Amino acid sequence: MSDRGIPPAVILVEPQLAENIGTAARAMLNCGLTDLRLVNPRDPFPSERASAASVGALEIMPPVKIFDSTEAAVADLNMVYATTARERKMVKPILTPRALGETAVEAGRAGRKVGILFGRERTGLEKDDIALADAVVTVPLNPEFTSLNLAQAVLLLGYEWYQAGDSTPPRVLETHGAEPATKEQLYGFFAHFEKALDDCGFLRNEEARPNMIRNLRNLWGRAELTEQEIRTLHGVVKELTTLREKKRQ
Amino acid sequence: MSDRGIPPAVILVEPQLAENIGTAARAMLNCGLTDLRLVNPRDPFPSERASAASVGALEIMPPVKIFDSTEAAVADLNMVYATTARERKMVKPILTPRALGETAVEAGRAGRKVGILFGRERTGLEKDDIALADAVVTVPLNPEFTSLNLAQAVLLLGYEWYQAGDSTPPRVLETHGAEPATKEQLYGFFAHFEKALDDCGFLRNEEARPNMIRNLRNLWGRAELTEQEIRTLHGVVKELTTLREKKRQ
Numbered sequence: 047m048s049d050r051g052i053p054p055a056v057i058l059v060e061p062q063l064a065e066n067i068g069t070a071a072r073a074m075l076n077c078g079l080t081d082l083r084l085v086n087p088r089d090p091f092p093s094e095r096a097s098a099a100s101v102g103a104l105e106i107m108p109p110v111k112i113f114d115s116t117e118a119a120v121a122d123l124n125m126v127y128a129t130t131a132r133e134r135k136m137v138k139p140i141l142t143p144r145a146l147g148e149t150a151v152e153a154g155r156a157g158r159k160v161g162i163l164f165g166r167e168r169t170g171l172e173k174d175d176i177a178l179a180d181a182v183v184t185v186p187l188n189p190e191f192t193s194l195n196l197a198q199a200v201l202l203l204g205y206e207w208y209q210a211g212d213s214t215p216p217r218v219l220e221t222h223g224a225e226p227a228t229k230e231q232l233y234g235f236f237a238h239f240e241k242a243l244d245d246c247g248f249l250r251n252e253e254a255r256p257n258m259i260r261n262l263r264n265l266w267g268r269a270e271l272t273e274q275e276i277r278t279l280h281g282v283v284k285e286l287t288t289l290r291e292k293k294r295q
Numbered sequence: 296m297s298d299r300g301i302p303p304a305v306i307l308v309e310p311q312l313a314e315n316i317g318t319a320a321r322a323m324l325n326c327g328l329t330d331l332r333l334v335n336p337r338d339p340f341p342s343e344r345a346s347a348a349s350v351g352a353l354e355i356m357p358p359v360k361i362f363d364s365t366e367a368a369v370a371d372l373n374m375v376y377a378t379t380a381r382e383r384k385m386v387k388p389i390l391t392p393r394a395l396g397e398t399a400v401e402a403g404r405a406g407r408k409v410g411i412l413f414g415r416e417r418t419g420l421e422k423d424d425i426a427l428a429d430a431v432v433t434v435p436l437n438p439e440f441t442s443l444n445l446a447q448a449v450l451l452l453g454y455e456w457y458q459a460g461d462s463t464p465p466r467v468l469e470t471h472g473a474e475p476a477t478k479e480q481l482y483g484f485f486a487h488f489e490k491a492l493d494d495c496g497f498l499r500n501e502e503a504r505p506n507m508i509r510n511l512r513n514l515w516g517r518a519e520l521t522e523q524e525i526r527t528l529h530g531v532v533k534e535l536t537t538l539r540e541k542k543r544q
Binding site: 072073075076077078101102103106135136137138139140141142144145148181182185186187188191192193194197198201202205208209212214215216217218219220221222224270272275 | 321322324325326327350351352355384385386387388389390391393394397430431434435436437440441442443446447450451454457458461463464465466467468469470471473519521524
Protein backbone atom coordinates (compact mmCIF):
# COMPACT_ATOMS: atom_id res chain seq x y z
CA MET A 47 0.00 0.00 0.00
CA SER A 48 2.98 2.26 0.43
CA ASP A 49 2.63 3.99 -2.94
CA ARG A 50 -0.90 5.05 -2.02
CA GLY A 51 0.11 6.55 1.32
CA ILE A 52 -2.18 6.27 4.34
CA PRO A 53 -5.40 4.46 3.35
CA PRO A 54 -8.64 6.29 4.20
CA ALA A 55 -10.69 5.26 7.21
CA VAL A 56 -14.25 4.07 6.62
CA ILE A 57 -16.72 5.34 9.21
CA LEU A 58 -20.12 3.65 9.35
CA VAL A 59 -22.52 5.94 11.19
CA GLU A 60 -25.24 4.04 13.04
CA PRO A 61 -25.19 0.90 10.91
CA GLN A 62 -28.28 -1.15 11.63
CA LEU A 63 -27.42 -4.72 10.71
CA ALA A 64 -24.34 -6.63 11.89
CA GLU A 65 -24.20 -8.36 8.49
CA ASN A 66 -23.66 -5.03 6.80
CA ILE A 67 -20.65 -4.29 8.98
CA GLY A 68 -19.22 -7.60 7.82
CA THR A 69 -19.95 -7.09 4.12
CA ALA A 70 -18.57 -3.54 4.33
CA ALA A 71 -15.36 -4.91 5.89
CA ARG A 72 -15.10 -7.48 3.11
CA ALA A 73 -15.56 -4.75 0.48
CA MET A 74 -12.91 -2.62 2.22
CA LEU A 75 -10.24 -5.30 2.37
CA ASN A 76 -10.71 -6.00 -1.35
CA CYS A 77 -9.50 -2.44 -1.82
CA GLY A 78 -6.73 -2.57 0.79
CA LEU A 79 -8.68 -0.50 3.33
CA THR A 80 -8.40 -1.69 6.93
CA ASP A 81 -9.35 1.23 9.20
CA LEU A 82 -13.01 0.58 10.01
CA ARG A 83 -14.82 2.72 12.59
CA LEU A 84 -18.39 2.44 13.83
CA VAL A 85 -20.54 5.13 15.36
CA ASN A 86 -23.28 3.68 17.58
CA PRO A 87 -23.95 0.42 15.74
CA ARG A 88 -27.49 -0.82 16.44
CA ASP A 89 -26.59 -4.52 16.56
CA PRO A 90 -23.91 -5.44 19.12
CA PHE A 91 -20.38 -5.56 17.76
CA PRO A 92 -18.24 -7.65 17.49
CA SER A 93 -20.61 -10.44 16.55
CA GLU A 94 -20.69 -13.80 14.85
CA ARG A 95 -22.99 -12.45 12.16
CA ALA A 96 -20.64 -9.63 11.27
CA SER A 97 -17.63 -11.95 11.19
CA ALA A 98 -19.36 -14.54 9.00
CA ALA A 99 -20.50 -11.85 6.55
CA SER A 100 -16.97 -10.48 6.30
CA VAL A 101 -15.70 -13.81 4.84
CA GLY A 102 -12.54 -13.52 6.93
CA ALA A 103 -11.89 -9.83 6.39
CA LEU A 104 -12.61 -8.80 10.00
CA GLU A 105 -10.05 -11.35 11.25
CA ILE A 106 -7.35 -9.94 8.98
CA MET A 107 -8.07 -6.27 9.66
CA PRO A 108 -6.95 -4.46 12.81
CA PRO A 109 -9.66 -4.21 15.49
CA VAL A 110 -12.68 -2.12 14.53
CA LYS A 111 -13.02 1.02 16.67
CA ILE A 112 -16.37 2.01 18.12
CA PHE A 113 -17.38 5.60 18.99
CA ASP A 114 -20.44 7.27 20.44
CA SER A 115 -20.40 10.26 18.10
CA THR A 116 -19.30 11.11 14.58
CA GLU A 117 -17.17 13.94 15.96
CA ALA A 118 -15.21 11.51 18.10
CA ALA A 119 -14.86 9.01 15.26
CA VAL A 120 -13.19 11.51 12.94
CA ALA A 121 -11.33 13.60 15.54
CA ASP A 122 -7.84 12.46 14.43
CA LEU A 123 -8.54 12.83 10.70
CA ASN A 124 -7.57 15.76 8.51
CA MET A 125 -10.15 15.43 5.76
CA VAL A 126 -13.62 13.95 5.99
CA TYR A 127 -16.03 13.17 3.16
CA ALA A 128 -19.71 12.34 3.45
CA THR A 129 -21.31 9.88 1.02
CA THR A 130 -24.88 10.75 0.09
CA ALA A 131 -27.26 9.43 -2.52
CA ARG A 132 -30.06 11.92 -2.07
CA GLU A 133 -29.96 15.67 -2.49
CA ARG A 134 -29.44 17.53 0.79
CA LYS A 135 -30.05 21.23 0.82
CA MET A 136 -26.56 22.23 1.84
CA VAL A 137 -24.01 24.47 0.21
CA LYS A 138 -21.21 21.98 -0.12
CA PRO A 139 -18.71 20.80 -2.72
CA ILE A 140 -19.78 17.54 -4.38
CA LEU A 141 -17.07 15.18 -5.56
CA THR A 142 -17.24 12.11 -7.75
CA PRO A 143 -15.76 8.92 -6.25
CA ARG A 144 -12.96 9.22 -8.79
CA ALA A 145 -12.09 12.75 -7.67
CA LEU A 146 -12.17 11.62 -4.05
CA GLY A 147 -9.93 8.66 -4.87
CA GLU A 148 -7.34 10.94 -6.41
CA THR A 149 -7.63 13.49 -3.59
CA ALA A 150 -7.32 10.78 -0.96
CA VAL A 151 -4.23 9.20 -2.52
CA GLU A 152 -2.61 12.64 -2.76
CA ALA A 153 -3.52 13.38 0.86
CA GLY A 154 -2.39 9.95 2.08
CA ARG A 155 0.95 10.32 0.36
CA ALA A 156 1.39 13.67 2.10
CA GLY A 157 0.78 11.95 5.44
CA ARG A 158 -2.75 13.30 5.88
CA LYS A 159 -5.53 11.16 7.25
CA VAL A 160 -8.74 10.88 5.27
CA GLY A 161 -12.07 9.44 6.34
CA ILE A 162 -15.22 8.56 4.42
CA LEU A 163 -18.58 8.62 6.21
CA PHE A 164 -21.38 6.22 5.31
CA GLY A 165 -24.86 6.64 6.84
CA ARG A 166 -27.49 4.17 7.94
CA GLU A 167 -28.70 1.60 5.47
CA ARG A 168 -32.15 3.12 4.91
CA THR A 169 -31.81 6.80 5.59
CA GLY A 170 -28.19 7.72 4.96
CA LEU A 171 -26.29 10.39 6.84
CA GLU A 172 -27.99 13.01 8.98
CA LYS A 173 -27.53 16.64 7.97
CA ASP A 174 -25.51 17.33 11.13
CA ASP A 175 -23.03 14.62 10.14
CA ILE A 176 -22.76 16.00 6.63
CA ALA A 177 -22.06 19.45 8.08
CA LEU A 178 -18.97 18.01 9.80
CA ALA A 179 -17.50 16.91 6.46
CA ASP A 180 -15.32 18.81 4.01
CA ALA A 181 -17.34 17.72 1.02
CA VAL A 182 -20.00 15.34 -0.18
CA VAL A 183 -19.35 12.37 -2.47
CA THR A 184 -22.11 11.12 -4.73
CA VAL A 185 -21.76 8.18 -7.12
CA PRO A 186 -22.99 9.03 -10.62
CA LEU A 187 -25.39 6.20 -11.45
CA ASN A 188 -28.66 5.61 -13.29
CA PRO A 189 -30.91 8.32 -11.79
CA GLU A 190 -33.97 6.18 -12.48
CA PHE A 191 -32.72 3.25 -10.39
CA THR A 192 -30.10 4.00 -7.78
CA SER A 193 -30.10 1.12 -5.34
CA LEU A 194 -26.71 0.42 -3.80
CA ASN A 195 -26.40 -1.46 -0.56
CA LEU A 196 -23.91 -0.31 2.07
CA ALA A 197 -21.16 -2.74 1.04
CA GLN A 198 -21.52 -1.76 -2.61
CA ALA A 199 -21.17 1.94 -1.77
CA VAL A 200 -18.07 1.16 0.30
CA LEU A 201 -16.74 -0.98 -2.55
CA LEU A 202 -17.12 1.73 -5.18
CA LEU A 203 -15.38 4.36 -3.04
CA GLY A 204 -12.63 1.93 -2.04
CA TYR A 205 -12.26 0.79 -5.65
CA GLU A 206 -11.67 4.34 -6.83
CA TRP A 207 -9.09 4.92 -4.10
CA TYR A 208 -7.32 1.72 -5.12
CA GLN A 209 -7.39 2.64 -8.82
CA ALA A 210 -6.07 6.14 -8.13
CA GLY A 211 -2.87 4.58 -6.79
CA ASP A 212 -2.75 1.68 -9.24
CA SER A 213 -0.35 1.33 -12.13
CA THR A 214 -1.96 -1.61 -13.96
CA PRO A 215 -1.75 -0.77 -17.68
CA PRO A 216 -5.19 -0.28 -19.29
CA ARG A 217 -4.41 -3.07 -21.76
CA VAL A 218 -1.62 -5.59 -21.79
CA LEU A 219 -1.08 -8.79 -23.79
CA GLU A 220 -0.46 -11.55 -21.27
CA THR A 221 1.75 -14.18 -22.90
CA HIS A 222 2.69 -16.19 -19.78
CA GLY A 223 6.33 -16.23 -20.72
CA ALA A 224 5.80 -16.93 -24.42
CA GLU A 225 7.94 -14.59 -26.52
CA PRO A 226 6.18 -12.27 -28.94
CA ALA A 227 7.31 -13.10 -32.47
CA THR A 228 9.96 -10.89 -34.07
CA LYS A 229 9.04 -9.16 -37.30
CA GLU A 230 11.42 -11.47 -39.15
CA GLN A 231 9.47 -14.47 -37.86
CA LEU A 232 6.15 -12.80 -38.75
CA TYR A 233 7.29 -11.88 -42.27
CA GLY A 234 8.65 -15.41 -42.69
CA PHE A 235 5.15 -16.68 -42.01
CA PHE A 236 3.71 -14.12 -44.45
CA ALA A 237 6.02 -15.53 -47.14
CA HIS A 238 5.04 -19.15 -46.41
CA PHE A 239 1.33 -18.34 -46.25
CA GLU A 240 1.30 -16.20 -49.38
CA LYS A 241 3.29 -18.78 -51.32
CA ALA A 242 0.66 -21.36 -50.38
CA LEU A 243 -2.11 -19.01 -51.50
CA ASP A 244 -0.29 -18.40 -54.79
CA ASP A 245 0.18 -22.11 -55.33
CA CYS A 246 -3.45 -22.94 -54.75
CA GLY A 247 -4.67 -20.12 -56.95
CA PHE A 248 -6.38 -18.06 -54.23
CA LEU A 249 -4.43 -14.98 -55.38
CA ARG A 250 -4.90 -15.51 -59.09
CA ASN A 251 -6.66 -12.18 -59.62
CA GLU A 252 -3.61 -10.00 -60.25
CA GLU A 253 -5.52 -6.75 -59.77
CA ALA A 254 -6.92 -7.74 -56.36
CA ARG A 255 -3.73 -9.48 -55.24
CA PRO A 256 -1.80 -6.56 -53.60
CA ASN A 257 -4.78 -5.41 -51.60
CA MET A 258 -5.72 -8.93 -50.55
CA ILE A 259 -2.19 -9.53 -49.33
CA ARG A 260 -2.15 -6.29 -47.36
CA ASN A 261 -5.49 -7.13 -45.73
CA LEU A 262 -4.31 -10.58 -44.73
CA ARG A 263 -1.05 -9.19 -43.35
CA ASN A 264 -3.03 -6.65 -41.30
CA LEU A 265 -5.24 -9.42 -39.95
CA TRP A 266 -2.23 -11.46 -38.81
CA GLY A 267 -0.62 -8.32 -37.45
CA ARG A 268 -3.60 -7.55 -35.24
CA ALA A 269 -3.31 -10.98 -33.64
CA GLU A 270 -0.02 -10.05 -31.90
CA LEU A 271 1.40 -13.52 -32.57
CA THR A 272 3.94 -15.25 -30.36
CA GLU A 273 6.90 -17.28 -31.60
CA GLN A 274 5.07 -20.48 -30.68
CA GLU A 275 1.97 -19.42 -32.57
CA ILE A 276 4.04 -18.62 -35.67
CA ARG A 277 5.42 -22.15 -35.48
CA THR A 278 1.89 -23.54 -35.12
CA LEU A 279 0.71 -21.54 -38.12
CA HIS A 280 3.61 -22.74 -40.26
CA GLY A 281 2.52 -26.26 -39.33
CA VAL A 282 -1.13 -25.52 -40.17
CA VAL A 283 -0.23 -24.15 -43.60
CA LYS A 284 2.13 -27.02 -44.26
CA GLU A 285 -0.45 -29.67 -43.37
CA LEU A 286 -3.21 -27.97 -45.34
CA THR A 287 -1.05 -27.80 -48.46
CA THR A 288 0.12 -31.35 -47.97
CA LEU A 289 -3.49 -32.50 -47.85
CA ARG A 290 -4.07 -30.59 -51.09
CA GLU A 291 -1.05 -32.21 -52.69
CA LYS A 292 -2.26 -35.65 -51.59
CA LYS A 293 -5.74 -35.05 -53.01
CA ARG A 294 -4.25 -33.95 -56.26
CA GLN A 295 -2.40 -37.22 -56.68
CA MET B 296 -28.41 6.36 -22.25
CA SER B 297 -28.18 7.75 -25.77
CA ASP B 298 -24.81 9.43 -25.27
CA ARG B 299 -23.31 6.09 -24.26
CA GLY B 300 -24.59 4.24 -27.33
CA ILE B 301 -25.77 0.64 -27.07
CA PRO B 302 -25.23 -0.62 -23.48
CA PRO B 303 -23.23 -3.83 -23.15
CA ALA B 304 -25.01 -7.12 -22.52
CA VAL B 305 -24.18 -9.01 -19.34
CA ILE B 306 -23.92 -12.78 -19.84
CA LEU B 307 -23.94 -14.96 -16.72
CA VAL B 308 -22.51 -18.35 -17.63
CA GLU B 309 -23.97 -21.17 -15.51
CA PRO B 310 -24.92 -19.06 -12.49
CA GLN B 311 -25.64 -21.35 -9.57
CA LEU B 312 -27.96 -19.40 -7.28
CA ALA B 313 -31.15 -17.65 -8.33
CA GLU B 314 -30.40 -14.90 -5.78
CA ASN B 315 -27.22 -14.01 -7.63
CA ILE B 316 -29.13 -13.51 -10.87
CA GLY B 317 -31.32 -11.04 -8.98
CA THR B 318 -28.48 -9.16 -7.31
CA ALA B 319 -26.60 -9.03 -10.62
CA ALA B 320 -29.70 -7.55 -12.28
CA ARG B 321 -29.95 -4.96 -9.50
CA ALA B 322 -26.28 -4.05 -9.95
CA MET B 323 -26.79 -3.78 -13.72
CA LEU B 324 -29.77 -1.46 -13.57
CA ASN B 325 -27.86 0.86 -11.23
CA CYS B 326 -25.52 1.34 -14.17
CA GLY B 327 -28.19 1.56 -16.85
CA LEU B 328 -27.53 -1.94 -18.17
CA THR B 329 -30.64 -3.95 -19.09
CA ASP B 330 -29.57 -6.73 -21.47
CA LEU B 331 -29.13 -9.75 -19.18
CA ARG B 332 -28.50 -13.19 -20.66
CA LEU B 333 -28.10 -16.52 -18.87
CA VAL B 334 -26.32 -19.63 -20.05
CA ASN B 335 -27.67 -22.79 -18.39
CA PRO B 336 -28.60 -21.36 -14.98
CA ARG B 337 -28.58 -24.10 -12.34
CA ASP B 338 -31.63 -22.83 -10.43
CA PRO B 339 -34.79 -22.46 -12.51
CA PHE B 340 -35.39 -19.01 -13.95
CA PRO B 341 -37.51 -16.89 -13.68
CA SER B 342 -38.05 -17.39 -9.98
CA GLU B 343 -39.40 -15.63 -6.91
CA ARG B 344 -35.95 -15.70 -5.29
CA ALA B 345 -34.30 -14.00 -8.24
CA SER B 346 -37.02 -11.35 -8.44
CA ALA B 347 -36.89 -10.59 -4.72
CA ALA B 348 -33.10 -10.25 -4.80
CA SER B 349 -33.29 -7.86 -7.74
CA VAL B 350 -35.26 -5.33 -5.63
CA GLY B 351 -37.48 -4.55 -8.60
CA ALA B 352 -34.77 -4.46 -11.26
CA LEU B 353 -35.95 -7.60 -13.07
CA GLU B 354 -39.45 -6.14 -13.39
CA ILE B 355 -38.10 -2.96 -14.99
CA MET B 356 -35.65 -4.65 -17.35
CA PRO B 357 -36.66 -6.34 -20.59
CA PRO B 358 -37.06 -10.13 -20.29
CA VAL B 359 -33.89 -12.04 -19.49
CA LYS B 360 -32.80 -14.33 -22.33
CA ILE B 361 -31.72 -17.91 -21.61
CA PHE B 362 -29.33 -19.91 -23.81
CA ASP B 363 -27.88 -23.40 -23.75
CA SER B 364 -24.37 -22.39 -24.79
CA THR B 365 -22.07 -19.41 -24.49
CA GLU B 366 -21.68 -19.37 -28.28
CA ALA B 367 -25.42 -18.94 -28.71
CA ALA B 368 -25.62 -16.27 -26.00
CA VAL B 369 -23.09 -14.00 -27.71
CA ALA B 370 -23.84 -14.88 -31.33
CA ASP B 371 -25.28 -11.43 -32.20
CA LEU B 372 -22.54 -9.47 -30.42
CA ASN B 373 -19.49 -7.86 -32.04
CA MET B 374 -17.13 -7.77 -29.09
CA VAL B 375 -17.04 -10.09 -26.12
CA TYR B 376 -14.99 -9.73 -22.92
CA ALA B 377 -14.39 -12.38 -20.29
CA THR B 378 -14.08 -11.39 -16.64
CA THR B 379 -11.57 -13.47 -14.69
CA ALA B 380 -10.04 -13.14 -11.26
CA ARG B 381 -7.51 -15.94 -11.46
CA GLU B 382 -4.65 -16.31 -13.91
CA ARG B 383 -5.50 -18.53 -16.88
CA LYS B 384 -2.65 -19.70 -19.01
CA MET B 385 -3.88 -18.11 -22.19
CA VAL B 386 -2.26 -15.63 -24.54
CA LYS B 387 -4.87 -12.93 -24.40
CA PRO B 388 -5.09 -9.17 -23.96
CA ILE B 389 -6.00 -8.17 -20.40
CA LEU B 390 -7.99 -4.98 -19.92
CA THR B 391 -8.79 -3.02 -16.80
CA PRO B 392 -12.49 -2.37 -16.18
CA ARG B 393 -11.79 1.29 -16.96
CA ALA B 394 -10.27 0.47 -20.34
CA LEU B 395 -13.22 -1.82 -21.08
CA GLY B 396 -15.67 0.92 -20.08
CA GLU B 397 -14.09 3.33 -22.52
CA THR B 398 -13.85 0.73 -25.27
CA ALA B 399 -17.47 -0.30 -24.74
CA VAL B 400 -18.80 3.27 -24.85
CA GLU B 401 -16.84 3.91 -28.03
CA ALA B 402 -18.14 0.67 -29.56
CA GLY B 403 -21.71 1.32 -28.43
CA ARG B 404 -21.66 4.78 -29.94
CA ALA B 405 -20.47 3.25 -33.23
CA GLY B 406 -23.47 0.90 -33.13
CA ARG B 407 -21.47 -2.17 -32.13
CA LYS B 408 -22.78 -4.66 -29.61
CA VAL B 409 -20.58 -5.54 -26.65
CA GLY B 410 -21.02 -8.34 -24.15
CA ILE B 411 -19.32 -9.12 -20.85
CA LEU B 412 -19.11 -12.72 -19.67
CA PHE B 413 -19.21 -13.65 -15.97
CA GLY B 414 -18.55 -17.19 -14.82
CA ARG B 415 -19.95 -19.36 -12.06
CA GLU B 416 -19.85 -18.02 -8.53
CA ARG B 417 -17.13 -20.40 -7.26
CA THR B 418 -15.08 -21.35 -10.26
CA GLY B 419 -15.40 -18.54 -12.77
CA LEU B 420 -15.35 -18.96 -16.52
CA GLU B 421 -14.12 -22.14 -18.19
CA LYS B 422 -11.13 -21.85 -20.49
CA ASP B 423 -13.28 -22.69 -23.51
CA ASP B 424 -15.53 -19.74 -22.73
CA ILE B 425 -12.56 -17.42 -22.32
CA ALA B 426 -11.24 -18.59 -25.69
CA LEU B 427 -14.46 -17.27 -27.28
CA ALA B 428 -13.78 -13.76 -26.00
CA ASP B 429 -11.76 -10.92 -27.54
CA ALA B 430 -10.01 -10.13 -24.29
CA VAL B 431 -9.99 -10.74 -20.58
CA VAL B 432 -10.97 -8.15 -17.98
CA THR B 433 -9.48 -8.31 -14.52
CA VAL B 434 -10.25 -5.88 -11.71
CA PRO B 435 -7.10 -4.53 -10.05
CA LEU B 436 -7.73 -5.12 -6.34
CA ASN B 437 -5.83 -6.09 -3.21
CA PRO B 438 -3.93 -9.22 -4.32
CA GLU B 439 -3.92 -10.49 -0.75
CA PHE B 440 -7.71 -10.44 -0.42
CA THR B 441 -9.73 -10.51 -3.62
CA SER B 442 -13.22 -11.58 -2.71
CA LEU B 443 -15.91 -10.09 -4.93
CA ASN B 444 -19.30 -11.70 -5.24
CA LEU B 445 -20.97 -11.93 -8.64
CA ALA B 446 -23.11 -8.81 -8.20
CA GLN B 447 -20.08 -6.77 -7.08
CA ALA B 448 -18.11 -7.83 -10.15
CA VAL B 449 -21.05 -6.88 -12.36
CA LEU B 450 -21.36 -3.58 -10.48
CA LEU B 451 -17.71 -2.61 -10.95
CA LEU B 452 -17.78 -3.35 -14.69
CA GLY B 453 -21.11 -1.58 -15.13
CA TYR B 454 -19.91 1.34 -13.03
CA GLU B 455 -16.90 1.85 -15.27
CA TRP B 456 -19.08 1.73 -18.37
CA TYR B 457 -21.41 4.30 -16.83
CA GLN B 458 -18.52 6.57 -15.83
CA ALA B 459 -16.95 6.36 -19.28
CA GLY B 460 -20.05 8.05 -20.69
CA ASP B 461 -20.67 10.36 -17.75
CA SER B 462 -20.11 14.08 -17.71
CA THR B 463 -20.49 14.77 -13.97
CA PRO B 464 -17.74 17.25 -13.08
CA PRO B 465 -15.14 15.81 -10.65
CA ARG B 466 -15.94 18.60 -8.18
CA VAL B 467 -18.77 21.10 -8.16
CA LEU B 468 -20.04 23.45 -5.45
CA GLU B 469 -23.74 22.71 -5.05
CA THR B 470 -25.46 25.91 -3.91
CA HIS B 471 -29.09 24.82 -4.43
CA GLY B 472 -29.92 28.05 -6.21
CA ALA B 473 -28.03 30.34 -3.84
CA GLU B 474 -25.92 32.83 -5.80
CA PRO B 475 -22.18 32.77 -5.28
CA ALA B 476 -21.09 36.18 -3.90
CA THR B 477 -19.56 38.68 -6.29
CA LYS B 478 -16.06 39.88 -5.53
CA GLU B 479 -17.50 43.27 -4.60
CA GLN B 480 -19.66 41.59 -1.95
CA LEU B 481 -16.72 39.55 -0.71
CA TYR B 482 -14.40 42.56 -0.50
CA GLY B 483 -17.18 44.51 1.25
CA PHE B 484 -17.17 41.82 3.91
CA PHE B 485 -13.35 41.95 4.13
CA ALA B 486 -13.62 45.70 4.84
CA HIS B 487 -16.26 45.23 7.55
CA PHE B 488 -14.40 42.33 9.17
CA GLU B 489 -10.99 44.00 9.11
CA LYS B 490 -12.42 47.26 10.47
CA ALA B 491 -13.82 45.26 13.39
CA LEU B 492 -10.43 43.61 13.95
CA ASP B 493 -8.73 47.00 13.85
CA ASP B 494 -11.25 48.44 16.31
CA CYS B 495 -10.79 45.64 18.82
CA GLY B 496 -7.00 45.74 18.56
CA PHE B 497 -6.51 42.28 17.03
CA LEU B 498 -4.39 43.81 14.25
CA ARG B 499 -2.39 46.15 16.49
CA ASN B 500 0.96 44.56 15.51
CA GLU B 501 1.75 46.76 12.48
CA GLU B 502 4.47 44.45 11.23
CA ALA B 503 2.30 41.31 11.28
CA ARG B 504 -0.81 43.12 10.05
CA PRO B 505 -0.45 42.81 6.23
CA ASN B 506 0.32 39.10 6.37
CA MET B 507 -2.45 38.43 8.86
CA ILE B 508 -4.94 40.21 6.63
CA ARG B 509 -3.83 38.27 3.58
CA ASN B 510 -4.12 34.96 5.47
CA LEU B 511 -7.63 35.78 6.65
CA ARG B 512 -8.68 36.88 3.16
CA ASN B 513 -7.35 33.59 1.76
CA LEU B 514 -9.30 31.66 4.38
CA TRP B 515 -12.57 33.39 3.48
CA GLY B 516 -11.73 32.98 -0.19
CA ARG B 517 -11.39 29.23 0.12
CA ALA B 518 -14.90 29.02 1.57
CA GLU B 519 -16.49 29.97 -1.80
CA LEU B 520 -19.10 32.11 -0.03
CA THR B 521 -22.60 32.72 -1.32
CA GLU B 522 -24.42 36.07 -1.20
CA GLN B 523 -26.55 34.75 1.65
CA GLU B 524 -23.50 33.65 3.63
CA ILE B 525 -21.88 37.08 3.18
CA ARG B 526 -25.03 38.63 4.66
CA THR B 527 -24.90 36.15 7.54
CA LEU B 528 -21.24 36.95 8.20
CA HIS B 529 -21.95 40.72 8.20
CA GLY B 530 -24.58 40.00 10.83
CA VAL B 531 -22.19 37.87 12.88
CA VAL B 532 -19.50 40.57 12.90
CA LYS B 533 -22.07 43.24 13.70
CA GLU B 534 -23.49 41.31 16.66
CA LEU B 535 -20.05 40.38 17.99
CA THR B 536 -18.89 44.00 17.91
CA THR B 537 -22.16 45.20 19.44
CA LEU B 538 -21.67 42.79 22.32
CA ARG B 539 -18.18 44.17 22.73
CA GLU B 540 -19.49 47.74 22.68
CA LYS B 541 -22.13 46.81 25.26
CA LYS B 542 -19.56 45.21 27.52
CA ARG B 543 -17.36 48.25 27.25
CA GLN B 544 -20.14 50.48 28.53
